[in-house]
Amino acid sequence: MTIKAVPLATWPTPLEPAMRLAGAIGLEELWVKRDDLTGLGGGGNKVRKLQYTCAQAVEAGATGVVTTGAPQSNHARLTAAAAARLGLSCTLVLAGTAPEAMRGNLLLDELAGARIVWAGTDPLAEVAAAQDGYVIPFGGTNAVSAQGYVDCAKELLTQLPDLDTVVVALGSGGTMAGLVAQLGPERVLGVDVGALPDPRATVAGLLDEMLAPAESGMWAAGGTETGAVSESLRIDSGQVGAGYATVTEPVRAAMRLAARTEGIFLDPTYTGRAMAGLCAAKPRGKVVFLHTGGLPGLLA
Structure with missing residues (x-):
């Protein structure tokens, strides 16, 4: 390989x-x-991993990526940034429900143009599979x-x-x-x-x-x-x-x-x-x- x-x-x-x-x-x-x-x-650290997972997405001909995480996921933030750098759309499937204020990583996710889908109590992987885009695994791993x-x-x-x-x-x-x-x-x-x-x-x-x-x-x-x-x-x-x-x-x-x-x-x-x-x-x-x-x- x-x-x-x-x-x-x-x-x-x-x-x-x-x-x-x-x-x-x-x-x-x-x-x-x-x-x-x-x-x-x-x-x-997620940047090192995204250099490989994003390469797989580009090679597959994807125009967008999807990934999952906790509300303050560092991986989600960096996936959004990598997608912006590469001209890809980005969907982040995050656990729970939207907070009253977007702070920390969530603020940066939105600033980078990511679309955020709140999964509530549903399994993240199932919600991610229903989105449009190349799925990058939990933690980019x-x-x-x-x-x-x-x-x-x-x-x-x-x-x-x-x-x-x-x-x-x-x-x-x-x-x-x-x-x-x-x-x-x-x-x-x-x-x-x-x-x-x-x-x-x-x-x-x-x-x-x-x-x-x-x-x-x-x-x-x-x-x-x-x-x-x-x-x-x-x-x-x-x-x-x-x-x-x-x-x-x-x-x-x-x-x-x-x-x-x-x-x-x-x-x-x-x-x-x-x-x-x-x-x-x-x-x-x-x-x-x-x-x-x-x-x-x-x-x-």
């Missing part, structure tokens, strides 16, 4: 030292991979789009060849899967945000698709058999709290710490949880925190 991408940003994103934050947490060395600075539509984080891992190995651990939020699974495919499971710590009922199985399933015999060259660093992937994945499930839509005190503390030591703003759903997981794990050696964006959601 040939995987291609449409250009939506300028790479590589910066890798910045975070010495004050490292000292506050008790780490030997900490770097921040600034995928919040991907440029398009307010930035964030499939085995093809996860290649975007194989690309990111290659950037990291150029920027910091002897890195020991990358810490990343684990939402729909594609970001972690792409990193693991290139770096191996021992060098990636995913912090579950509560978006999936079984994140371990989801990431393992994506890797099984990515690392099928025809694509086995992606498994460059780890040397792990795909059948053992699920057991070898490093996942912190201790930051979910009462659920995806809630905020815990450790997450609030992590957000304050990052802002007050490095001037880096995190969101409460993804990067805040990832930073709380980093603070709890305190990995040794050269640690990279992958900042996946999400600031507009905080402003909601």
Whole structure:
């Protein structure tokens, strides 16, 4: 299978030292991979995935795209921005009902020209299937789009060849899967945000698709058999709290710490949880925190 991408940003994103934050947490060395600075539509990790899913849509001859998410979905915002860049129409199928005021990501969705369909309590996938356009999956994640984080891992190995651990939020699974495919499971710590009922199985399933015999060259660093992937994945499930839509005190503390030591703003759903997981794990050696964006959601 040939995987291609449409250009939506300028790479590589910066890798910045975070010495004050490292000292506050008790780490030997900490770097921040600034995928919040991907440029398009307010930035964030979904841009890397959309370069592949939008390429599939264009190749299929689509004139519009459809995707799903929560009301403050970062993926939905960036899908709207990517569609605008590529001259495609965009329909966003969002859970629940319209709020009284359009804030945060919702405001940006409308600004980019997206049509918003509120699904109420109906299954998002069913409502999306009834719309007109090429359907991009939840979170923009499939085995093809996860290649975007194989690309990111290659950037990291150029920027910091002897890195020991990358810490990343684990939402729909594609970001972690792409990193693991290139770096191996021992060098990636995913912090579950509560978006999936079984994140371990989801990431393992994506890797099984990515690392099928025809694509086995992606498994460059780890040397792990795909059948053992699920057991070898490093996942912190201790930051979910009462659920995806809630905020815990450790997450609030992590957000304050990052802002007050490095001037880096995190969101409460993804990067805040990832930073709380980093603070709890305190990995040794050269640690990279992958900042996946999400600031507009905080402003909601």
